Amino acid sequence: MVPFKIGEEASFSRTVTETDIVLFAGLSGDYNPVHVDKEYAKDTRFGQRIAHGILTTTFLSRLLGMELPGPGAIYLDQTLKFKKPVFIGDTITAKAIITEVDENRRILTLSTICTNQENKVVLEGSGRMMVPEEGGKI
Numbered sequence: 451m452v453p454f455k456i457g458e459e460a461s462f463s464r465t466v467t468e469t470d471i472v473l474f475a476g477l478s479g480d481y482n483p484v485h486v487d488k489e490y491a492k493d494t495r496f497g498q499r500i501a502h503g504i505l506t507t508t509f510l511s512r513l514l515g516m517e518l519p520g521p522g523a524i525y526l527d528q529t530l531k532f533k534k535p536v537f538i539g540d541t542i543t544a545k546a547i548i549t550e551v552d553e554n555r556r557i558l559t560l561s562t563i564c565t566n567q568e569n570k571v572v573l574e575g576s577g578r579m580m581v582p583e584e585g586g587k588i
């Protein structure tokens with residue numbers, strides 16, 4: 451038996467800082483000026499620097515790996531749509547809801563969504579996770 455049910459959900463919120471963007475640029479090697487160059491970003495449609503899309507995606511990784519389904523589960527796939535920009539100082543809420551449970555293959559499908567402090571969706575998609583047996587490992 452998989453100890454998860456359709457409709458189960460988890461979420462957490464985190465404010466994106468300039469340090470997050472600088473550290474993520476260093477970690478990934480992605481120094482795209484839209485993320486790190488204030489002068490460049492001033493003249494874009496956004497008017498300021500925006501967070502790397504994959505930085506926001508890491509909030510989903512934390513949610514799925516640490517909370518639902520949690521430690522021991524492994525990512526199988528994830529779709530992503532970046533709907534709105536994330537700016538320095540935005541408080542992002544990442545939320546995951548189980549939409550399917552495949553008992554035989556021990557695979558959960560989760561709707562994954564990130565919203566900002568204005569409750570606007572900045573990222574949405576769907577992910578699948580394989581979960582270990584209770585007390586076991588994959």
Ligand SMILES: C/C=C/C(=O)SCCNC(=O)CCNC(=O)[C@H](O)C(C)(C)COP(=O)(O)OP(=O)(O)OC[C@H]1O[C@@H](n2cnc3c(N)ncnc32)[C@H](O)[C@@H]1OP(=O)(O)O
Binds near residue numbers: 484501504535536
């Ligand atoms: C290398 C890595 C770089 C990065 O990480 S950059 C950071 C991550 N990306 C972002 O932050 C972008 C966030 N998204 C946005 O800011 C906006 O979103 C856009 C500027 C891309 C578009 O916004 P708007 O100009 O208001 O257009 P619309 O009316 O929302 O959409 C126009 C058409 O474009 C499609 N569309 C918009 N966003 C997406 C998306 N993320 N994925 C797929 N399609 C998208 C819509 O459907 C629609 O199309 P239809 O006119 O045919 O209905």
